[in-house]
Amino acid sequence: MNKLLMVTVLFAALLMAPSQADARDDHLYNELGGTAGIEQIVEDLLFNSIDDRRIRHHFEGVDMVRLHEKLSEQICELAGGPCVYTGDDMVKSHTGMGVTRGDFNALVEALQLAMDDNEVSVPAQNRLLARLASMYDEIVGL
Amino acid sequence: MRKLFTHSAALLLLASSGAAAAEGRLLATGGATNVEGAAGGGLVPWAVISAYTEDDEIGGTVAVSRAQVDDYRLDVTAASFSFRNRLEVSVASQIFNLENLGTELRQQVFGLKYRVAGDLIYGQLPQISAGVQYKRNTRYDLPSAVGSQRDSDWDAYIAASRVWLAGPFDRTWLANVTVRATRANQFGLLGYGGDLNDSRKLQVEAATGMFINRALAVGVEYRQKPDNLGFAEEEDAMSAFVAWFPSKNVALVGAFLDLGSIAGARSQTGYYLSLQASF
Numbered sequence: 001m002n003k004l005l006m007v008t009v010l011f012a013a014l015l016m017a018p019s020q021a022d023a024r025d026d027h028l029y030n031e032l033g034g035t036a037g038i039e040q041i042v043e044d045l046l047f048n049s050i051d052d053r054r055i056r057h058h059f060e061g062v063d064m065v066r067l068h069e070k071l072s073e074q075i076c077e078l079a080g081g082p083c084v085y086t087g088d089d090m091v092k093s094h095t096g097m098g099v100t101r102g103d104f105n106a107l108v109e110a111l112q113l114a115m116d117d118n119e120v121s122v123p124a125q126n127r128l129l130a131r132l133a134s135m136y137d138e139i140v141g142l
Numbered sequence: 143m144r145k146l147f148t149h150s151a152a153l154l155l156l157a158s159s160g161a162a163a164a165e166g167r168l169l170a171t172g173g174a175t176n177v178e179g180a181a182g183g184g185l186v187p188w189a190v191i192s193a194y195t196e197d198d199e200i201g202g203t204v205a206v207s208r209a210q211v212d213d214y215r216l217d218v219t220a221a222s223f224s225f226r227n228r229l230e231v232s233v234a235s236q237i238f239n240l241e242n243l244g245t246e247l248r249q250q251v252f253g254l255k256y257r258v259a260g261d262l263i264y265g266q267l268p269q270i271s272a273g274v275q276y277k278r279n280t281r282y283d284l285p286s287a288v289g290s291q292r293d294s295d296w297d298a299y300i301a302a303s304r305v306w307l308a309g310p311f312d313r314t315w316l317a318n319v320t321v322r323a324t325r326a327n328q329f330g331l332l333g334y335g336g337d338l339n340d341s342r343k344l345q346v347e348a349a350t351g352m353f354i355n356r357a358l359a360v361g362v363e364y365r366q367k368p369d370n371l372g373f374a375e376e377e378d379a380m381s382a383f384v385a386w387f388p389s390k391n392v393a394l395v396g397a398f399l400d401l402g403s404i405a406g407a408r409s410q411t412g413y414y415l416s417l418q419a420s421f
Contacts (some may be wrong), residue, residue: 054165101227102166102196104264109168112356122355123312130308136264 028049029081031124032115035072038079042072044114045107054106058097078131090138097142104140153356163391163421166196167227169356170387171262171305174395175205175418177329178251178275178307179220179234182301184397185365185381186347188318189271189303191230191257192222193420194390203420211401211412215239215332218416219294222253230255238331242407247331249279260302268304275299277330279404288373290333290403291340297324314353316361323345327370328404336370343368352384359385377402381414393418407420 032038046068050056061066076083087093108129115125173190174179180187186208202223209216220234232253253275259268278294279285280364285293299322309315323342325335335341342351351361362382366418369376397414401406404410 100197101168102199105166105168105196123308126308126312126314130306133264133307140264 007116026080028124028127029079031125032075032079032120032128033118035076035081035083038076038081039068039072041111041114041118041120042068042075044117045071045111048110048113049107052106053112054105058099058103072138075128079128090135091142094139099142100138101140104136133138155268158377164195164199164201164224165371165390166199167194168263169390169394170353170359170385171323172203172224172415172420174385174391174393175203175207175220175222177207177209177216177218177224177234177236178253179205179218179232179276180253180255180273180275181222181224182318182320183349183351183363183381183385184363184383184395184399184416185330185363185379186318186320186349187253187255187273187275187299187301188320188349189257189269189301190262191227191255191271192232195224196227198226203418205416205418207395207414207416209399209401209412211399211410213240213242213407213410214404215241216291219256228257236329236331245284246281247284249330250280251330252276255301263305263307264304268302270300270302271300273299276360277334278412279330279333284335285327285331285333288332289337289371290327291337293333295324295330295334297326297328297330299323300364302367309352311352314356316349316351316353316359318349320348325368325370328367328376332371332405337372338389339368340372344355351383358385359383359387361385374406375403383414391420393420 050059070087073083074085077085147271155352172193173188176184176187178181180190180382182188182418190368192203195201204221207218217237218234222230222232224230234248234251236249237246255271257271262267262269275297282293299320301320303318306315322345324345325342327333345366349363353359365379367376367378379401381397381399386394395416399412399414401410
């Protein structure tokens with residue numbers, strides 16, 4: 001019985017562990033300047049992207065207002081903020097776009113510049129980039 | 143020295159022109175140019191492909207490097223061509239000045255590196271590359287006199303490189319491990335194979351670095367070397383480096399070097415400088 005109790009406590013501890021990570025996630029949300037900061041970063045990211053001859057073709061005919069809204073939600077959620085991403089999943093929204101490896105990197109650079117311009121610290125930039133990089137396989141080559 | 147300056151000036155001109163540069167990869171992912179002409183650190187060839195070629199891009203690098211230790215100086219001129227993020231062809235010309243003897247050694251290195259699998263940053267698998275280097279001494283009297291068995295030879299290596307975008311301290315980190323089959327004496331400058339040992343041995347080379355920001359990295363490298371010649375002990379080499387990538391066209395590396403004992407001259411330490419232009 002004691003063993004069962006120990007196992008239960010261990011499980012409970014494991015289930016609690018992500019909430020600690022969440023506290024840290026919320027920290028990233030704050031470091032990005034909260035919802036307003038993220039919306040500004042995403043706006044700059046989109047302007048940088050359509051200025052970039054390597055990837056601007058991906059944005060032709062796209063509803064930029066909607067894209068700004070969904071991308072802001074997504075980054076806010078990823079950063080641990082109080083948002084819920086309501087857009088399509090990554091595979092669905094990128095299928096048929098033919099995003100190349102170079103395109104993905106160009107988008108990363110557009111985001112890096114946007115974060116520079118909004119004075120996001122290097123550690124916070126890295127944490128957001130690491131989370132976005134994990135979506136690489138759901139975006140590139142579809 | 144004047145020649146080095148001329149080369150450097152030409153390099154900077156070439157780099158600043160920036161004509162149709164390959165730019166599909168993130169900053170610094172082409173590495174610097176190692177002393178053998180391969181993309182990597184200063185001492186170690188890494189799994190990365192030179193320049194910034196991604197998808198169907200082609201590109202390349204040219205580089206000049208100098209290692210100055212207590213009794214010797216190495217000058218390297220190197221160039222590479224890269225095809226997609228897949229294949230790297232390189233050439234390097236080395237002049238090794240034995241300042242106390244008033245003579246010099248010369249070596250040429252022709253390299254080929256192929257990305258076999260994985261990616262430096264994305265996905266589950268680290269970037270894994272396989273490479274070969276054909277090396278030859280173009281002045282062989284001294285290597286021959288100290289026991290070298292041949293004036294040209296092949297090295298083969300496998301390298302794995304990986305970047306963690308948010309590693310310790312939420313900084314971006316790189317690690318590389320290279321395993322090389324070689325019987326080169328002092329990088330090949332003193333020939334290949336010797337009186338003590340004449341077969342290739344597996345040697346481990348490693349590098350790790352941390353990016354302070356995405357243009358500036360600090361790190362260390364270690365290169366194990368065989369000890370084939372009876373006339374003098376050969377030791378492993380290490381370096382501690384600072385690498386600066388002001389743009390995708392230029393990389394500048396400065397390092398502290400400890401090359402150990404070379405041809406009887408003990409504890410050879412000094413500096414390393416390397417300037418690379420990418421296009």
